[in-house]
Amino acid sequence: MSDKRAEKINEEIERQLEERGYVAIPDVLIGIGMLPESKYNEWKKGNLRCLEDGCSADLSKLHNVLKAVKSYAEENGLKPSVVRYNAEAKGALPLRFTMSNDPVRERLYSTHYLDPWQAQEIRRGRRK
Incomplete structure (x- = not known):
């Protein structure tokens, strides 16, 4: 991965x-320009087979993003939390992230990384 791409991911x-x-992987992909928000919205409605189908990058680049986010989280003490993504328009049907339905990559995509201190500060600020 290029230094410029790594810097963009970290930012x-x-x-x-x-x-x-x-941090949520789909939002990172949107933020770095690998996933158009319109494709994300299609996926959330259950209109795409998987999130990877909506991405403009190849699988190798997507995997590099997954690894970079996980590595950043580990290095900075963020807490992982697996989140279940369900289609909005089709009840509680779970959404797929990967073309291959690989359970390891599915889990990486669906993991949010939480900074407990920062989240608490944000909640406090909203209560004021």
Whole structure:
């Protein structure tokens, strides 16, 4: 991965942490330009087979993003939390992230990384 791409990923992670106290892979992909928001919305409605179908990058680049986010989270003490994504328009049907339905990559895509301190500070600020 290029230094420029790694820097862009890190900036997006830091923006999400500052804004809401956690990082979500789909939002990182949107933020770095690999996933158009319109494709994300189609996927959330259950109109795409998987999230990867909506991405403009190849699977190798997507995998590099997954690894970079996980590595950043581990290095910075963020807490992982697996989140179930369900289609909005089709009841509680779970959404798929990967073309291959690989359970390891599915889990990586669906993991949010939480900065407990920052999330608490954000919640406090909203209560005021």
